Amino acid sequence: MIPVNEPLLGANTQAYVLDCLNTGWISSAGSYIRRFEEAFAAFVGVKHAVTTTSGTTALHLALAALGIGPGDEVIIPDLTMIAVPYAVLYTGARPILLDVDPETFNLDPDRLRDFIRTWCRFDSASNTLFHKRTGGAVRAVLPVHLYGHPCRMDEILDLARENNLFVVEDAAEAHGALYRSGRSPRPLPAGSMGDVGCFSFYANKIVTTGEGGMVVTDSDETAERCRRLKDLAHSPERRFLHTDLAYNYRMTNVQAAIGLAQVEEVDRFIALKRKMAEAYHAGLSGIDGLTLPLEKPWGWSVYWMYAVLVEEPFGLSREDVTARLKDHGVDTRTFFVPVHEQPVFQKEFLPGEDALPVSVALSKKGFYLPSGLALTEEQIARVCQAVKAVRQSRP
Numbered sequence: 001m002i003p004v005n006e007p008l009l010g011a012n013t014q015a016y017v018l019d020c021l022n023t024g025w026i027s028s029a030g031s032y033i034r035r036f037e038e039a040f041a042a043f044v045g046v047k048h049a050v051t052t053t054s055g056t057t058a059l060h061l062a063l064a065a066l067g068i069g070p071g072d073e074v075i076i077p078d079l080t081m082i083a084v085p086y087a088v089l090y091t092g093a094r095p096i097l098l099d100v101d102p103e104t105f106n107l108d109p110d111r112l113r114d115f116i117r118t119w120c121r122f123d124s125a126s127n128t129l130f131h132k133r134t135g136g137a138v139r140a141v142l143p144v145h146l147y148g149h150p151c152r153m154d155e156i157l158d159l160a161r162e163n164n165l166f167v168v169e170d171a172a173e174a175h176g177a178l179y180r181s182g183r184s185p186r187p188l189p190a191g192s193m194g195d196v197g198c199f200s201f202y203a204n205k206i207v208t209t210g211e212g213g214m215v216v217t218d219s220d221e222t223a224e225r226c227r228r229l230k231d232l233a234h235s236p237e238r239r240f241l242h243t244d245l246a247y248n249y250r251m252t253n254v255q256a257a258i259g260l261a262q263v264e265e266v267d268r269f270i271a272l273k274r275k276m277a278e279a280y281h282a283g284l285s286g287i288d289g290l291t292l293p294l295e296k297p298w299g300w301s302v303y304w305m306y307a308v309l310v311e312e313p314f315g316l317s318r319e320d321v322t323a324r325l326k327d328h329g330v331d332t333r334t335f336f337v338p339v340h341e342q343p344v345f346q347k348e349f350l351p352g353e354d355a356l357p358v359s360v361a362l363s364k365k366g367f368y369l370p371s372g373l374a375l376t377e378e379q380i381a382r383v384c385q386a387v388k389a390v391r392q393s394r395p
């Protein structure tokens with residue numbers, strides 16, 4: 001079976017991890033934490049990077065550090081990983097779900113504009129955007145750079161600035177993805193454009209620490225709040241005295257050692273992902289009914305996962321295709337289930353729109369092919385052959 005993901009570890013991993021073990025620095029207190037944070041901040045092009053235990057806790061920490069809480073609302077895409085609405089709910093705020101762009105699968109700025117115009121009221125006295133249906137204060141928008149392709153950030157940032165919203169980028173799947181912004185002569189990295197960016201380092205991510213995450217920001221104040229809140233908010237005057245409710249989201253030195261070795265090779269890893277995408281494009285283009293992932297002229301994708309859509313002319317359902325690929329020894333994963341269809345949110349979710357048709361359609365048609373960093377050219381060729389054989393096997 002060709003797995004969906006198999007990680008590659010950096011060349012220095014063993015040496016760095018052994019260093020932790022030999023010196024006994026295995027908790028969050030060791031020097032690899034600082035080195036990993038500094039290297040990652042430089043990679044994203046931001047001032048601060050703060051390690052956490054996962055991408056989920058990075059999102060929660062970022063929202064908490066921005067002061068988001070009960071009575072607040074956060075706009076998120078409907079097609080995303082469950083950690084996104086969970087993180088919003090952990091703060092006591094509620095997620096507002098918007099539909100996504102059919103080509104990039106990302107939060108659609110046109111939907112965001114329509115939602116603000118139709119369903120919100122900006123109160124100049126308090127400088128706050130209120131949701132007319134609920135009376136809640138809309139405090140933030142959380143674009144997710146899904147499967148490694150950047151969102152249309154300029155429009156999202158403009159709308160956010162006009163309406164006093166924080167922008168929390170979820171770059172969990174987009175380490176190194178670039179966006180050609182009208183605001184900058186150089187393309188800007190995913191995670192560097194909002195008030196805060198959040199990353200996951202789960203084992204299937206482009207940079208991994210096994211489990212782990214990072215919050216990045218240019219704001220000294222937000223970084224300081226993240227550092228305090230992730231470490232139980234000990235009072236600066238007296239350790240073990242606490243004035244704020246906080247969390248233990250501390251990464252260990254051993255994980256940071258793995259992460260540092262990964263960041264040292266991140267350019268090579270991203271080049272491998274792009275090479276994988278090129279090989280898949282070459283092997284799979286021209287198959288009727290199979291839509292391949294695109295790269296917008298303003299975006300530079302890192303193809304975290306090679307995500308395809310099974311359309312009507314393919315002649316088989318997405319479920320049939322993935323089952324038959326399994327018979328050919330090719331593992332796959334289907335797209336996320338839309339947030340509004342998650343049983344856990346039946347009472348909690350707030351639709352920003354009456355219907356979310358693009359998200360629903362994509363979730364039924366989409367799946368991704370093996371895309372791990374350890375994938376070989378020979379395996380990619382076998383996957384392409386398997387897809388073609390499945391196409392020919394339709395009734």
Ligand SMILES: Cc1ncc(COP(=O)(O)O)c(C=O)c1O
Nearest residue numbers: 054055056081083172200201202
């Ligand atoms: C878009 C997105 N956000 C958040 C997360 C959560 O990250 P983690 O699994 O490290 O908690 C993931 C994880 O895969 C993700 O894909």
